[in-house]
Amino acid sequence: AQKITQTQPGMFVQEKEAVTLDCTYDTSDPSYGLFWYKQPSSGEMIFLIYQGSYDQQNATEGRYSLNFQKARKSANLVISASQLGDSAMYFCAMREFDTGFQKLVFGTGTRLLVSP
Amino acid sequence: GAVVSQHPSWVICKSGTSVKIECRSLDFQATTMFWYRQFPKQSLMLMATSNEGSKATYEQGVEKDKFLINHASLTLSTLTVTSAHPEDSSFYICSASPGLAGGPRFYNEQFFGPGTRLTVL
Numbered sequence: 001a002q003k004i005t006q007t008q009p010g011m012f013v014q015e016k017e018a019v020t021l022d023c024t025y026d027t028s029d030p031s032y033g034l035f036w037y038k039q040p041s042s043g044e045m046i047f048l049i050y051q052g053s054y055d056q057q058n059a060t061e062g063r064y065s066l067n068f069q070k071a072r073k074s075a076n077l078v079i080s081a082s083q084l085g086d087s088a089m090y091f092c093a094m095r096e097f098d099t100g101f102q103k104l105v106f107g108t109g110t111r112l113l114v115s116p
Numbered sequence: 117g118a119v120v121s122q123h124p125s126w127v128i129c130k131s132g133t134s135v136k137i138e139c140r141s142l143d144f145q146a147t148t149m150f151w152y153r154q155f156p157k158q159s160l161m162l163m164a165t166s167n168e169g170s171k172a173t174y175e176q177g178v179e180k181d182k183f184l185i186n187h188a189s190l191t192l193s194t195l196t197v198t199s200a201h202p203e204d205s206s207f208y209i210c211s212a213s214p215g216l217a218g219g220p221r222f223y224n225e226q227f228f229g230p231g232t233r234l235t236v237l
Contacts, residue, residue: 043209044229045231047228091160102215102226104150104226107159
């Protein structure tokens with residue numbers, strides 16, 4: 001079974017609107033972390049946001065917020081007020097602390113296109 | 117802070133030659149470094165995990181004799197693709213983790229290098 005599932009291969013959003021990128025995960029490890037990375041066309045992986053499995057509140061970092069629904073095993077990324085520079089690939093990833101050591105497992109990614 | 121560099125950023129080589137890619141953590145000590153491979157329009161796939169001073173742990177399906185990893189110091193890891201073939205053409209990305217030394221804020225984080233694009237003719 002896939003550990004990280006991103007069901008949206010591509011998403012379109014207009015500038016200044018909000019967009020939600022979906023991510024569901026599968027783990028039996030009670031201690032895990034969820035990450036979102038942005039990969040522009042240049043290829044570098046840019047860390048956006050982190051949510052720990054024991055964190056009580058949803059993570060937020062500027063225009064990025066993580067809608068963490070533990071019971072549903074989902075960790076959707078919400079980008080508010082989209083900008084043209086947000087056009088990129090977005091990857092959800094998970095680290096299982098008890099069983100996976102520091103290994104990051106990535107989803108297949110979602111390509112976001114922001115239009116003027 | 118937390119900058120990771122990779123060298124070279126791109127390389128083109130002939131089939132059968134070996135290519136070495138360097139990954140350096142510039143402003144922190146990386147107890148663990150990771151090597152990923154990304155084919156076009158695909159996700160990152162972990163190849164191996166290396167801890168300073170010990171042998172790398174390879175993921176299933178990754179040939180350790182073909183992809184030689186050396187993590188000789190806390191700031192440098194190298195990946196050597198031996199006898200490269202066209203099917204090895206890919207984007208290779210390293211990441212580095214400070215571990216406990218990074219404190220509670222960065223302990224969980226992996227800092228990625230900018231990647232190396234390898235083309236084997």
